[in-house]
Amino acid sequence: MxxxxxxxxxxxxxxxxxxxxxxxxSETLLDFRQNHDLDYLVYGSVIKDKQDKFISGVRKDVGSFFKCHPSRVALVPSFSIGFNFLLDALPSKTKVLLLQEDYPSINWPVEARDFEICYAAIDEHLEENILQAVEREKPQILCLSLVQYVSGVQIDFEFLKKLKENFPDLIICGDGTQYCGVEEFDFEQSGLDILGASTYKWMNAGYGNGFFLFKEAMQEVLKPKAVGFASIRGLYKEENEHALIGKFEPGHIDTLNMGSLQAAIQLVKKVxxxxxxxxxxxxxxxxxxxxxxxxxxxxxxxxxxxxxxxxxxxxxxxxxxxxxxxxxxxxxxxxxxxxxxxxxxxxxxxxxxxxxx
CATH class of the missing domain: 3.90.1150.10 (Aspartate Aminotransferase, domain 1)
Structure with a gap:
């Protein structure tokens, strides 16, 4: 290296x-951010005319990077914001399986809502604990960090894949904030139905950017309540006013922050x-x-x-x-x-x- x-x-x-x-x-990120704001300083709202095309480019790069079709890539300011949108898209009394002492931005929003909640312990038998909880409690959705923020314990991705095969109706949602950026990840081939992440950590993309990826089936399962003018602006949203990603993007998307994510992806490719x-x-x-x-x-x-x-x-x-x-x-x-x-x-x-x- x-x-x-x-x-x-x-x-x-x-x-x-x-x-x-x-x-x-990084210097790469600094260069992008300086050039972006210099353009804004010089051209003002003229650069706004190119916003939709620019954001579509970011969406395409994120999708390509994590192996997900760009029509199923939602760009969000942070995992927490996207995750709260996601939880509001679930019916009340949904049964949710969490991990005990998982990251607060996962457990707290779930516990604050009218869901039925069950838990699996984080220890050396993590995967077996999850399997037993799924068999015993029959949850409708499993929400977990792919890597635990306190201990660094990482879930076995092959286990998640087998879990999905054995329980196809179980929705598996992973938080990749402590994972995305350390190795290649093929979302389409994974056991996850949903992958969300803030990208200021292992992606080195700065603050104010993140993403959510969805498998095709989630379009019919999730019914988000959030909506705004930007929900129908841009590629993949203009032709489908009910597009799932549009419900996760109700407002203006910051080109500085999302462009930072794009620049961070370019640096990873360069290295x-x-x-x-x-x-x-x-x-x-x-x-x-x-x-x-x-x-x-x-x-x-x-x-x-x-x-x-x-x-x-x-x-x-x-x-x-x-x-x-x-x-x-x-x-x-x-x-x-x-x-x-x-x-x-x-x-x-x-x-x-x-x-x-």
Whole structure:
């Protein structure tokens, strides 16, 4: 992996092990944003005339990137906004399966509505817990993070695929905020019916952008209530006033923020997904072995076959302050310190962390 300190200037001054908290601003993204606002400054509302075409281009790139037809790609400011639209598209008393202690932006909106709710535990038997809950409770929809924000536990995608095959009527909705951007993902071939994500973390796309992807069958299942003038503006919406994505886009779509997502996708293509995944997997393997040998991880994490590049290591406030003082950026989550590795990190970043620990 080439040195990326120039592309991500923060890494020249800090050891950034906090992508799970926030991604970085790249030079590629900065160039786009500066040029976009310069055009706005010079041309004013003239650039508005090109908005629909521009947004259609972003939609096409997002769809191509995640293997989903662009007519089923909704562009949203954040996962939370899109997810609330989604929940309002479900009938009251819908039975929803959640994971205990999953990300608040998933569980809280569900728990705030008039749904029947059941739960599965997050531990080394996560997939078996979900299967048993589906068999026992017979939920209509499963909503879960693909990667857990506290522990870094990652769901087995093959399990989700088999789950969908065995329970075809079960709607499976995944939050990819802590996943999208670390490896290639084929939405059409996955077990997911719906994939949503904010893209300011692992996509390094800045704030104010995200997406929701839908399988074809969701057009008939979901009945969103949100609507606005933009619901029928642009490609795939003008020819179908009842288009599902239009109900997730009732208002103006910010070309600066959505263009930032497009620029971030272009950077990933430039670096190469294979290079990104290889670097993340290398660091993930080394970190898992190092943390486990020092007794820094919960037992259930080391017992799982699948894990992300997010780790919650055992550490108190004193250790956290020590790391901050040495310019290592991380987060306190749960009962420990959350460390996360992305492709701009290096083996020396891990070595420096281990020396301080």
């Amino acid at each position: 080439k040195n990326l300190k120039k592309e991500f200037p923060v890494t020249a001054n800090y050891t950034h092990l906090n992508t799970a908290g926030s991604g970085l601003l 190469g997904y294979s290079n990104i995944t290889e670097q993340i997997n290398t660091l993930k393997k080394q970190a898992l072995e190092a943390f486990a040998s020092r007794g820094l991880l919960d037992d259930f994490v080391t017992q799982r076959k699948v894990h992300s590049s997010i780790f919650n290591i055992k550490g108190d406030q004193k250790l956290f302050e020590k790391l901050k003082a040495k310019d290592i950026i991380c987060s306190q989550r749960g009962n420990g310190i959350r460390i996360s590795f992305h492709y701009f990190n290096t083996e020396s970043d891990l070595e420096q962390l281990l020396k301080l620990i």
